Amino acid sequence: MTNALGSSGATRLSGRLRFLGLALAYSLLVLACLWSLGAEGDLSLGRNPLANLAKTMAEFAHPSFLDIWFGEARLEYRSDDGTLLRVENRQQVEADYLAGLARAAWTTIRIATLGSLLGALMALPLAVLTARNLAAPRALAWAAKAVLDVMRSIHTLVFGLVLVGIVGLGPTAGILAIGLHSMGTYGKLFAEAIESLDMAAIHAVQSVGASRTQVFFNAVWPSVLPQFVSSHLYIWEFNIRDSTILGIIGAGGLGLLISEATSLFQWGRLATVLLVVIVLVGSFDAMSRRIRRALS
Amino acid sequence: MTGRSIVLKDVCCQIGGKTILDIPTLTVAQGERVAVIGHNGAGKSTLFKLLTGFMRPAHGELQVLGRSLSASLDAKQWRLMRQEIGQVLQGLHLVGRLSALDNVLIGALGRVSGWRSWTRFFPAAEIQRAEAALQQVGMLARATARADQLSGGERQKVGVARMLMQGPRLILADEPTAALDPTAAAEICRLLVDAAAGATLLTVVHNPALLPVLADRVIGLRQGRVAFDLPTQQVGDRQLVALYKPLANEPPAHWQLDLPVPVQKEKRILQ
Numbered sequence: 001m002t003n004a005l006g007s008s009g010a011t012r013l014s015g016r017l018r019f020l021g022l023a024l025a026y027s028l029l030v031l032a033c034l035w036s037l038g039a040e041g042d043l044s045l046g047r048n049p050l051a052n053l054a055k056t057m058a059e060f061a062h063p064s065f066l067d068i069w070f071g072e073a074r075l076e077y078r079s080d081d082g083t084l085l086r087v088e089n090r091q092q093v094e095a096d097y098l099a100g101l102a103r104a105a106w107t108t109i110r111i112a113t114l115g116s117l118l119g120a121l122m123a124l125p126l127a128v129l130t131a132r133n134l135a136a137p138r139a140l141a142w143a144a145k146a147v148l149d150v151m152r153s154i155h156t157l158v159f160g161l162v163l164v165g166i167v168g169l170g171p172t173a174g175i176l177a178i179g180l181h182s183m184g185t186y187g188k189l190f191a192e193a194i195e196s197l198d199m200a201a202i203h204a205v206q207s208v209g210a211s212r213t214q215v216f217f218n219a220v221w222p223s224v225l226p227q228f229v230s231s232h233l234y235i236w237e238f239n240i241r242d243s244t245i246l247g248i249i250g251a252g253g254l255g256l257l258i259s260e261a262t263s264l265f266q267w268g269r270l271a272t273v274l275l276v277v278i279v280l281v282g283s284f285d286a287m288s289r290r291i292r293r294a295l296s
Numbered sequence: 297m298t299g300r301s302i303v304l305k306d307v308c309c310q311i312g313g314k315t316i317l318d319i320p321t322l323t324v325a326q327g328e329r330v331a332v333i334g335h336n337g338a339g340k341s342t343l344f345k346l347l348t349g350f351m352r353p354a355h356g357e358l359q360v361l362g363r364s365l366s367a368s369l370d371a372k373q374w375r376l377m378r379q380e381i382g383q384v385l386q387g388l389h390l391v392g393r394l395s396a397l398d399n400v401l402i403g404a405l406g407r408v409s410g411w412r413s414w415t416r417f418f419p420a421a422e423i424q425r426a427e428a429a430l431q432q433v434g435m436l437a438r439a440t441a442r443a444d445q446l447s448g449g450e451r452q453k454v455g456v457a458r459m460l461m462q463g464p465r466l467i468l469a470d471e472p473t474a475a476l477d478p479t480a481a482a483e484i485c486r487l488l489v490d491a492a493a494g495a496t497l498l499t500v501v502h503n504p505a506l507l508p509v510l511a512d513r514v515i516g517l518r519q520g521r522v523a524f525d526l527p528t529q530q531v532g533d534r535q536l537v538a539l540y541k542p543l544a545n546e547p548p549a550h551w552q553l554d555l556p557v558p559v560q561k562e563k564r565i566l567q
Contacts, residue, residue: 204389204455207348208462209379210405210413217414218402222393 059267063275067094097269101257105276108253111171111246112239115178119239120190120232123148123183127190133197144187152184156242160251174251178239185235193227226295233288240284244277300359301326301466301496302347307356309342309520317342317520319356326465329489329497331511331528333504335540338517340500344468347498348381349374361465379406382464382495384455384488386474392444396435396454399443400426403461422461429457433487449480456487467492469499473506485509504536519543 037043046052071090079085129136129144136144159177167173197220205219247255254277261270302324309317317339324330332340345351347360349369358365361380369377382403390399394416404422405413412418418426430436433453443451452472459467469488473481485506489497499510507514507528514531516523516539524535 198392200385200389201391204383204385205391205402205405207378207381207383208403208405208458209375209377210402211375211409214405214409214413218394218405218416219391222391226393 056267060271062268063271064094064266064268065098065272065275067091068098098272101254101273101276104247104252104254104257105280107171108243108247108255108280109240111174111178111251111253112236112243115175115243116182116232116236116239118175118179119182119235120186122179123186123190126183127187127194130187131191131194133195133199148184148187150184151180152188154181156181156246157249160246160249164250169250169252171252174243174246174253177246177251178243181242182235182239185238186231189231189235190228193224193231196227197223230292230295233292237281237284237288241281244281299326299362300324301328301361302498303357303359305357307346307353307358309339309346309351310354315520317346317353319343319522322515322522322525324496324498326496327494328513329492329499329511330513330515331499331501331507332515332517333501333507333536333539334517334523335543339520340517341470342520343517344383344470344498344500347466347468348378348383375406379462380465382459382462382467384452384459384467384469384472386471390443390446390451390454390458393442395440395442396430396446396450396457397423397426397439399454400429400457400461403429403458406462426457426461429460430454432460432491433457449476449484452476452480452484453487456484456491460491464495466496467498469497471500471502473501473503481506482509507531 034043067090069091071094073089073091075088075090076084077086077088126144126148128134129140130148156177159180160173163173163176167176201223202215202219205215210218244254245258247253247257248259250256254273257273258270261267261273300323302322304319304322306321307317307319308315316337332343334340342351346353346358346365349365360377363369363373363377365377390396391402394402398416401416401418401422404418404426408418408422427436427439430439433456435450435453435457438446438450443454446454455472467488472488473484476484481503486509488499489510497510501507501510511528513526514528515525516531516535518539523539524531526535
């Protein structure tokens with residue numbers, strides 16, 4: 001008995017020492033990062049960060065869409081000697097931009113929706129193979145798990161860049177990129193849903209003499225379906241956010257407008273685009289959260 | 297068919313070379329109420345698994361409800377047989393996300409087939425029967441509640457209602473009162489006995505106080521063998537002490553010395 005007590009004390013001590021060691025290693029890593037970046041002179045905030053910040057913020061505070069109502073109806077561009085070069089209706093220009101923004105937002109929604117569905121469909125058979133309680137052949141389970149892990153570890157943007165080279169610019173590359181990356185996450189969540197099945201309940205349904213199909217529809221399906229729908233909504237929500245950036249690499253949608261506005265330093269337009277992104281993601285979040293809560 | 301419900305002859309069950317059940321002969325008549333008792337690992341659950349076909353004996357002859365299980369039955373015949381055997385297991389065996397009523401309707405799956413049984417659009421007559429079954433166990437008011445929101449006692453009542461719905465000729469109840477407080481346990485036992493009217497009732501119980509309620513006959517299993525097989529009123533302290541006596545290879549647990557009077561056990565805990 002005393003032996004056991006002593007050893008548990010030693011285990012606790014060594015556990016604490018190990019945690020202390022990890023904390024020390026972490027602090028060292030943080031310090032090394034800071035020090036090396038500082039030594040290389042890369043830890044600067046630029047020449048006059050405060051002035052730049054103020055200027056950018058001022059433009060952000062004036063989102064471009066406000067010009068639809070408050071912009072000049074007749075903005076004249078003149079050369080230095082006063083000759084009239086071009087007349088622009090700011091209200092009309094910004095209204096057109098907003099219409100383009102709406103189209104881009106619709107493209108983003110389409111990419112996220114179809115990409116998520118594609119990912120879910122591809123992940124389902126792999127999830128069935130990886131779920132431990134279904135006991136698929138070991139080799140197949142490992143292979144499926146490997147595929148899912150690889151997909152999850154490659155970023156959507158990387159998939160997008162590669163796919164743009166294969167299928168060309170446009171939403172198709174975006175859909176495939178979203179599908180391939182989120183497939184990994186879907187597979188993991190679906191497998192967890194299958195693993196959390198209550199086997200006692202399934203056994204009970206079998207024991208009344210139900211056939212295999214009856215067991216599936218009366219015990220497996222009602223337990224698993226709500227979880228599938230819930231994880232689908234969750235990842236879909238994620239992908240709406242993810243696909244807003246895909247346009248940067250030419251895969252269509254809002255990202256194209258983001259990269260355009262940032263390249264031209266049009267912070268007012270970027271503010272408009274970001275507002276649309278926030279509204280889009282926020283409303284989808286709220287909707288999906290409500291449905292998921294109703295499902296639990 | 298009013299003859300014998302269960303017949304076992306020279307049945308022997310082994311796992312990994314170790315004999316876990318060895319019964320030379322055992323007969324249960326139709327309509328009889330039998331309790332099976334014994335320490336953990338005595339072979340009680342193995343016996344139940346044999347009777348429902350979830351386990352096969354190494355050798356021996358097994359007859360349940362007039363069907364010989366030793367002959368190779370195909371999946372369909374197993375299903376037909378299971379439809380006639382009602383099982384009440386230790387709690388948590390309902391489908392959590394379905395309502396109490398839907399869980400009771402699962403008992404009708406043996407009669408209803410095709411798309412109706414897949415989409416849970418059961419015929420009106422079956423729904424009425426399910427509601428009547430819920431009424432009988434006093435759970436009609438909770439018919440629409442989801443099973444995972446019911447208390448342990450309520451779940452077990454729904455389990456009994458599902459079994460009523462099934463209308464079996466043989467009922468196997470494996471520790472139906474485990475994890476229930478004494479009041480709920482007594483109520484479940486009463487419901488079970490009412491529900492079993494006309495059918496054969498085979499129960500595994502640990503609480504000797506419930507024996508007179510549940511059974512007319514008690515079979516004591518010890519290390520896979522029948523230690524005694526007596527009418528309930530003849531089962532006394534002597535038999536129970538012998539049955540629950542520590543096995544040769546394990547040290548006596550202090551509570552085993554107090555058996556079989558459960559009140560004493562509780563006193564000891566209260567001190």
